[in-house]
Amino acid sequence: MRLGTPRWWYERNGRHGRVARTLLKPASWIWAGVTARRIARAAPVDVGIPVISIGNLTVGGSGKTPVAREVLRLLHQAGVEAHALSRGYGGKLNGPLRVDPAIHTAADVGDEPLMLSGDAPAWISVDRVAGAQAAVAAGARALVLDDAHQNPALRKTLSLIVVDGETRGGEWPFGDGSVFPSGPMREPLKAGLARADAVVVLLPGDAPPADPELLEEFGALPIFIARLEPAGPPPLGPQVGFAGIAKPWKVERSLIAAGCDLKDFVPFPDHAEYRAADLAFLVDRAAVFDAGLVTTEKDWVRLPAEWRTRVVSWPVAARFEAPAAFAAFLVQSLR
Numbered sequence: 001m002r003l004g005t006p007r008w009w010y011e012r013n014g015r016h017g018r019v020a021r022t023l024l025k026p027a028s029w030i031w032a033g034v035t036a037r038r039i040a041r042a043a044p045v046d047v048g049i050p051v052i053s054i055g056n057l058t059v060g061g062s063g064k065t066p067v068a069r070e071v072l073r074l075l076h077q078a079g080v081e082a083h084a085l086s087r088g089y090g091g092k093l094n095g096p097l098r099v100d101p102a103i104h105t106a107a108d109v110g111d112e113p114l115m116l117s118g119d120a121p122a123w124i125s126v127d128r129v130a131g132a133q134a135a136v137a138a139g140a141r142a143l144v145l146d147d148a149h150q151n152p153a154l155r156k157t158l159s160l161i162v163v164d165g166e167t168r169g170g171e172w173p174f175g176d177g178s179v180f181p182s183g184p185m186r187e188p189l190k191a192g193l194a195r196a197d198a199v200v201v202l203l204p205g206d207a208p209p210a211d212p213e214l215l216e217e218f219g220a221l222p223i224f225i226a227r228l229e230p231a232g233p234p235p236l237g238p239q240v241g242f243a244g245i246a247k248p249w250k251v252e253r254s255l256i257a258a259g260c261d262l263k264d265f266v267p268f269p270d271h272a273e274y275r276a277a278d279l280a281f282l283v284d285r286a287a288v289f290d291a292g293l294v295t296t297e298k299d300w301v302r303l304p305a306e307w308r309t310r311v312v313s314w315p316v317a318a319r320f321e322a323p324a325a326f327a328a329f330l331v332q333s334l335r
Contacts, residue, residue, distance in 0.1 A: 005059070005060065005061060005184075005246045005247055005248075005269075005270065006020075007171075007249070008020075008021075009175045009178075009183050009184040010171045010172060010173070010175050010184060011170060011171070011172070011175060011176065012170070012171075012172035012175065012176055013170070013176070020182070021176075021178060021182045021183065022182075023182075024181045024182035025178070025182050027181050027182070028178055028179040028180065028181060028182040028183070029179075031179055031180055031181070032179045032187055032188060035150055035186065035187050036187065036191065038152070039150065039152045039195075042152030042153065044152055044153065044154055044155040044156070045129045045132075045153065045154055045155060046154075046155040047129070047132040047133055047136055047143070047154065047155075048136060049136055049140060049141055049142055049143060050141075050142045050143070050157040050158070050333070050334040051132070051142075051143045051145060051154050051155065051156045051157050051158075052071060052082075052142065052143065052144050052145065052156070052157060052158045052160065052330075052333070053145045053148040053149055053156045053158065053159045053160065054067055054068040054071060054144060054145060054146055054147070054148070054160050054162060055145075055147060055148050055149020055150065055159065055160070055161060055162070056147075056149065056161060056162045056163065056186075057149070057161060057163070057174070057185060057186055057187065057189060057192040057193075058164075058173065058174065058184040058185055058186060059180050059184050059185075059186060059246065060245070060246030060247075060270050061164060061184075061245065061246030061247040061250075061270075062162045062163060062164045062173070062202065063162055063164060063202040063226075063228055063318060064146060064147055064162045065112045065115060065116065065146060065298070066202070066228060066316060066317060066318035067160070067162050067200055067202065067226060067318045068084060068116060068144055068146045069115070069116060069119050069317070069318070070226070070317065070318045070319065070320070071144050071160075071330065072084060072116070072119050072120040072144050073119060073120075074323070074326070074327045074330055075142060075144070075330065075331075076120065077327070078327065078330075078331050080141055080142050080331075080334065081139060081140060081141040081142070082120060082140065082141070082142040082143070082144055083120060083121040083122065083123060083135045083138070083140035083142070083143055083144070084113070084116040084117075084119075084120055084121070084122040084123065084143075084144050084145075084146060085122075085123045085124075085125065085128065085131050085132060085135055085143050085144070085145050085146070086110065086112060086113045086116070086122070086123070086124050086145070086146040086147065087110075087124065087125065087126055087128065087131075087147070087151075088109050088110040088113055088124030088125070088126070089110050089112070089147070089271065090106065090107075090110040090111060090271045091106065091107065091108050091109040091110035091113070091124060092107060092108060093108050093109055093124065094125070094126045094127075095123065095124040095125035095126060095127075095130070095131055095134075096123060096124070096125035096127070096130045096131040096133075096134040096135075097109075097123065097124060097125070097134075098121060098122070098123050098134075098135075098138065099113050099114060099116075099117040099122040099123065099124060100117070101114060101117050101118060104117075105301075105305075106301045106302040107273075107302075109124045110124065110271075111271065111298050111299075111301050111302050112146055112147075112298065113146070114301045115297060115298060115301060116146065120144075121135070121138070121140070123135050127153075128145070128148070128151060128153040128154055129153050129154060132154055142334060149161060149186075149192065149195070149196070150186055150187065150192075157333060157334065158197050158198070158330070158333040158334075159195055159196050159197045159198075160196070160197065160198050160199070160200055161192065161193065161196040161198070161199045161200070162199075162200045162202055163199055163200070163201050163202065163214075164202060164247070165201035165202055165203045165207070165210045165211070165214060165225070166203060166204060166207055166250070167211045167214060168207070172214075173214065174189055174217075177189060189217065193217075193218060193219070193221065196221060197221070197222075197333070198221055198222040198223070198224065198329070199218045199221050199222070199223045199224070200223075200224050200225075200226055201214070201215070201223060201224070201225050201226070202226050202227075202228055202318060203225065203226070203227050203228070204227070204228055204250070204253070204254060204257070205227045205228060205229040205230070205254075205257075206257045207227075209225075210225055222329065224320055224321075224322070224325070224326045224329070225320070225321045225322070226318045226319060226320045226321065226326075227318070227319050227320075227321065228254075228316050228317075228318055229316060229317060229318075229319055230254075230258050230314070230315075230316055230317075231315040231316055231317045232314070232315060233258070233259075234255060234258045234259060234260035234294070234314060235260065235292055235294050235312040235314070237261060237291070237292060238261045238263050238289050238290065238291035238292070239255070239260055239261060239262055239263065239291050239292050239293065239294045239312075240262075240263055240264045240265070240266070240282065240285050240286045240289060240291045240292070240293055240294070241255050241260070241262055241264070241265045241266070241293075241294050241295065242265065242266040242267070242268060242282055242293070242294075242295050242299070243265075243267065243268065243295055243296050243299055244267075244268035244269055244270060244271060244272030244274075244299050244302070245270055245296060245298060245299070246270045248265075248267035248268065249267065251265075251295075251296055252265040252267075254316070255294065255314065260294065263289035263291050264285055264288075264289060264291075266281070266282060266285065268299075271302075272299075272302070273302065274299075274302060274303055274304070274307075279303075279304075279307060292312060293310065293311045293312065294311065294312045294313075294314050295311055295312075295313065295314065296313070296314060296315075296316075297313050297314070297315040297316070300313035
């Protein structure tokens with residue numbers, strides 16, 4: 001079975017994966033240098049409407065898309081015609097085009113834009129400027145960019161950094177600070193925070209309060225706490241779970257915490273394309289336990305259409321601990 005994100009990336013003390021981390025250090029220096037030069041040389045384009053960037057500093061797994069969905073919901077609640085814009089990672093279409101869940105699949109536009117299209121008008125475009133201009137022409141009065149902190153193409157009104165705030169079991173969101181591929185960082189922490197306007201620390205619904213030591217990492221930046229909570233009850237009866245996200249072990253932990261009778265759990269790589277062999281394996285595992293199959297909403301939209309009736313989607317939502325304060329901050333930034 002294919003493996004997902006290495007857990008040793010998130011070890012603060014670096015006890016495991018030392019050999020791999022050392023061998024990959026030169027590639028990390030190159031990655032960080034290329035990213036820094038690309039951002040420094042950019043000339044961001046102003047498309048005439050507020051642009052809110054939802055990004056992170058690590059390679060996947062922070063909860064950007066649930067936060068983007070909540071930002072879109074809050075903006076619409078405030079009467080702002082906000083559209084989502086993504087590059088459509090994992091999809092074969094380049095755009096710019098508006099995602100239509102009735103005709104597009106995850107293979108066309110990517111799993112995250114397909115999810116966002118259920119909450120608000122959502123666009124994909126490899127060329128972010130062209131995508132933003134298309135959204136503006138279609139009536140957008142604000143743009144929410146999913147995963148754009150390291151993309152300097154558009155001038156941003158507000159840059160939010162989403163951080164996975166869970167630190168239990170020795171995990172640290174930034175590992176030992178190493179940049180990909182020797183660690184989870186897309187760029188050094190200090191460099192990424194310097195371009196941020198605020199931080200959203202995302203915690204599981206059952207987690208204790210955020211670690212004060214983690215919050216100190218963000219200096220004087222405003223910090224908002226959000227909880228990733230189930231948007232519905234887990235399926236009844238015994239289940240075999242699976243997920244292809246950056247940190248699949250968190251899905252397993254969350255299902256158990258929600259009361260799911262989880263008999264087994266199978267991890268896949270982030271954005272995994274489920275092959276016939278993978279699906280056959282999952283059916284066999286479920287048969288061993290006389291169980292059903294359950295996965296995340298993000299994984300469910302990537303399944304072949306004929307399989308979606310055989311697998312339960314378990315959605316989650318990001319909810320802010322101080323929603324009025326965050327909504328006020330959001331709306332004020334647009335002015």
